[in-house]
Amino acid sequence: MQNTSRPKARPVQRIAGTVFLTAALTMVTACGAGTTDAASGSGGGAGDPHIRVAVGIDAGYAPFFVADADGLWAKHGVDVDLVQFAKGGEGVDALTAGQVQMAGNSDATTIGLLVQNPDLRSLLVYEDSGRYLKVVLGPDVKSPAKxxxxxxxxxxxELAATRFLESKGIEPDSVEFVTADPAEIPALTKKGDVDAYVLWEPWPTKGTELGERILETTGDYGFSxxxxxxxxxxxxxxxxxxxxKVAAALAEAAEKTESDPQAAAQAAKDAAKIPTDQTLKAVKEIxxxxxxxxxxxxxGYESTANFYLDTGKLKALPDVSRAVQRGWLADNTKGSR
Incomplete structure (x- = not known):
């Protein structure tokens, strides 16, 4: 029988990109860059190391919110403060600057940051999907050829959009890429300023509410x-x-997210005001x-690294083999999972 009583999740700190620099400078003074504090947080046991972990504000980060809500950090002997960022790349910037000690982020975005952040290390995978990102066409766009x-x-x-065009036999250089924040993109498409996009939820669903059309998922053209x-x-x-300890707690939280989507949805709603239906949808698709x-x-990572080099976005090939710590999970969590 499931235990339905859950510890109350602590407030989650949210840092928007526009105020990140000021917040980061304040945190340097207050906390010390790159440090781990003993028992200085609000949710661990006496003597538990205290760290800050950067997360995004979408349902893809549900396991972190579940670990917070269910007291799994403390169970595994670590005190974690989650710090929310509007975009995963901003969280990685905070990690590099020493304002957080760990972060969650997509493989593609992180690989694009490796050249300027050579100290980044990837320890494990906590989610996979070829269904969560979707191709959306504007109301008047009848086919990809348009x-x-x-x-x-x-x-x-951007990588997913490039692979989509290639899958349709469209030369990516023939299409203009317009950089925008995720929340702006459905409205830009509705207005006709852009014709299409490839994004994670909830933005494809937001687009359909504006009359746009989901054409397919990235998995339909072999991209995950x-x-x-x-x-x-x-x-x-x-x-x-x-x-x-963080890895062990996250592993248990990921299992709980899959086995009890309703609890995961409640945790995400409490922590990040993510609507329940968005998390329930995410659990089905991730x-x-x-x-x-x-x-x-x-x-796959090497292919992504070559994408950044071949398109001129980076002047040097990202060193994926140095960043990705293959075998780290097995070597460091024996007996703790």
Whole structure:
């Protein structure tokens, strides 16, 4: 029988991109960059190490919210404060700056940041999906051949859009990519400023409410994404045991997210005001599970790295083999999961 009594989740800090610099500078003074504090948070046991973890504000981060709501951080001996960012890349910026010690982010977006952030380390996969991102066409766009402008968010969205065009035999250079924040894109498409986009939920559903049309999922043209748990090499050097505790808690939370979507939806609503139906939809479309990396994963990551180099977005090839810590999960969480 399921235990329906859940600890009350602590308030989650949210940092928007426009105020990140000010907030980050304040946190440097108050907390010390890249540090791990002992028992300085609000949800761990006496002496539990305290860290800050960057997350996004969508249902794809549901396991983090579940771990917070169900007291799983404390159960595994770590005190975690979740810090919300509007975009995953902003959370990685905070990680590199030492304002958080760990972060969740997509593989594609993180790979695009490796050249300027060589200390980034990816420890494990906690979600996979080829169904959560969808291709959306504007109300008057009858087919992909009519696309002249696509709205993109740098990283995962842009890569998914490029692969979509290639799958339809459309030269990506023939389409103008318009960079925008996710929340702006459905309205831009409705107005006709752009013709299409590829985004994660809830933005495809928001688009349909404006008269736009979901054409297909990324999996329909053979593209999927993953989310990684990230940290940095300087912090990991002295804190592998702390990272392992986070990994163990996240693994249990991912299992709970899959087995009890309603509880996950409530946790996401309480922590990030994410509507219940969005999380329930996400659990159907995303495979939440903590696992190590495979050889097939690495092949996909190398392809993504080459995308950034070949398109001129980066001047050097991202060093995926250094960033991705294959075998880290098995080596560091034995007996704790």
């Amino acid at each position: 696309i002249r402008k696509m709205a993109v968010v740098p990283g995962l969205s 994404y993953q989310h990684w748990l990230l940290s940095t090499s300087p912090w990991l050097k002295d804190n592998k045991h702390v990272a392992a 495979d939440f599970a903590v696992r190590d990396f495979t050889a097939k994963d690495l092949e």
